[in-house]
Amino acid sequence: MTKKNSLLFFFMTMAGLQAVLAQKLSNPNSTAQTKALYKNLHNLSKSHVLFGHQDDLAYGVNWKYTEGRSDIKEVTNDYPALYGWDISKIEHQALNNIDGVPFVKMRQYIKQAYERGAVMTISWHVDNPLSGGSSWDTTRNTVKSILPGGAKHELFKVWLDHAATFMHSLKGSQGEAIPILFRPFHELTGNWFWWGKNNTTPADFKAIWRFSVDYLRNTKKLNNLIMVYNTNGVASLEEFMASYPGDDMVDILSFDLYQFEKKQQNEFIKSVRQALQILTPLAEQKHKLVAFAETGFEAVPDPKWWTETLWPAIKGYPLSYVLVWRNAGYSSTMKKMHYYAPYKDDTSSNDFRKFYQNKNILFERKLGTKKIYQ
Structure with a gap:
């Protein structure tokens, strides 16, 4: 082999090694479908972004639980x-989640979308195990109380058991486990x-994340x-x-960020791009x-927010997905x-069609043609 060919072989080998590392999940025992999804998301993110919507199949503006219906589909x-879902209240073995979606229906929707070739992500607005309040109950030292040796550690393990039982029930038509992008303890840099x-x-947060993932x-x-680490902005x-x-x-580095006023348009764009500028090289370094x-x-x-x-x-930016939040319609509590x-x-529907x-x-x-689970 010539010196030139040796160098070419070296660089090709290194490129191949980088590609393999980039497709390696943090869990070495991941299922075949989960490994395939992660690999394909890496490949797709080089040129495509998946568009996601929270609770899309369950309800929309002025409707609920109509088979096959979707606000996105109607546009x-x-x-x-x-598809984004939330399993808040599963810790209490409730029949419905925090937004009233029956877990039985959620399971059906997840299977239907998976069979069509879509991707699922699940968050968990888990209640406060120390105070008994909601996830927005910011009683201090709750995390410390659920760590091993803490007063609420055993209770938290029971809650993890209930969450695991639901996620184990998410099966495809061949009985295979449906891969889930799981996003617990989200918006961790917020204070709500x-x-x-x-x-x-930080030490206690790292400890409870590691305990929870190891337990599951x-x-x-x-x-x-597929574990999703999530902050509020970057x-x-x-x-x-x-x-x-x-x-x-x-497995995934992520952030949440919303626009709240029209005058924030430039600030929003700048903040999102700043976050992606920070996370892109970090993700590349960490594969x-x-x-x-x-x-x-x-x-x-x-009306032109999308484009x-x-x-x-x-x-x-090489972004795997972007997800917008739910379509609850008119809120009587918020009166808007x-x-x-x-x-x-909606006034933005024409622009969304351009998007x-x-x-x-x-x-x-189009995603369904990519066979992302193979």
Whole structure:
């Protein structure tokens, strides 16, 4: 072999090694379908972003639990590529989740979407095990109380058992475990949840993340989870990494960020791009994926938000998915419309159809042709 060929072989080998590392899950015992999904998400993220919507099949603006219905589908004649769900209240073995979705229906929706080739992500607004309040009850030292040796550790293990039972029940038509992008303890740099930055320490957060993931993997034998680490925005690399539990416990680096006022358009775009500028090289270094796990502009008051705000914010970055929050419709408690994706009569629906035509954005129909679980 000539010197020139030797160098070429070396660089090809290194490139191949990088590719293999980039597709390696933190759980070595992951199922075949889970490994395939992770590998394919890596490959797709080089040129495509999956579009996701929370609770898409369960309800929308002015409707609930109508088989096959979706606000996204009524605008584009296609479903989202990724579906978000939340299992809050599963810890109490409740019949319905925090937003009233029956877990029986959620299971059905997840299976239907999986069989069509879509991706599932699950968050968990878990109640406060120390105070008995909601996830927004910021009683201090709750995290410490559920660590091994803590007063509520055994209770938290029971809650993990209930969550694991539900996730074990998510099966495909051949009895295989449906892969799940699991996003617990989300928005950890915010101060509104009991696991938030003002209510625990980085050391305790790392410890409870590692305990929870280890318990779900090794005690409950859940080998279909792709673990999503999630902050509220990304102010700096140091802040993002302060509570990071380790590469062996994380597969996707993600953040949440919303726009709240029209005048914030430029600020929102700048903040999203800053986050992606920080996370892209970090993910490349760690061989992880990047995701924009939650976003939106409530009631979408900007008729061109999709093509003139969201797309400019994410354009040019290797992003695995972007998910907008749920379409609850009119909220009697908040006395306003509460939705984040367009519906057929929404003023942004025309712009969303233009967004749908973007060759870099994937919805379910095109994603289904990619055979991402093989």
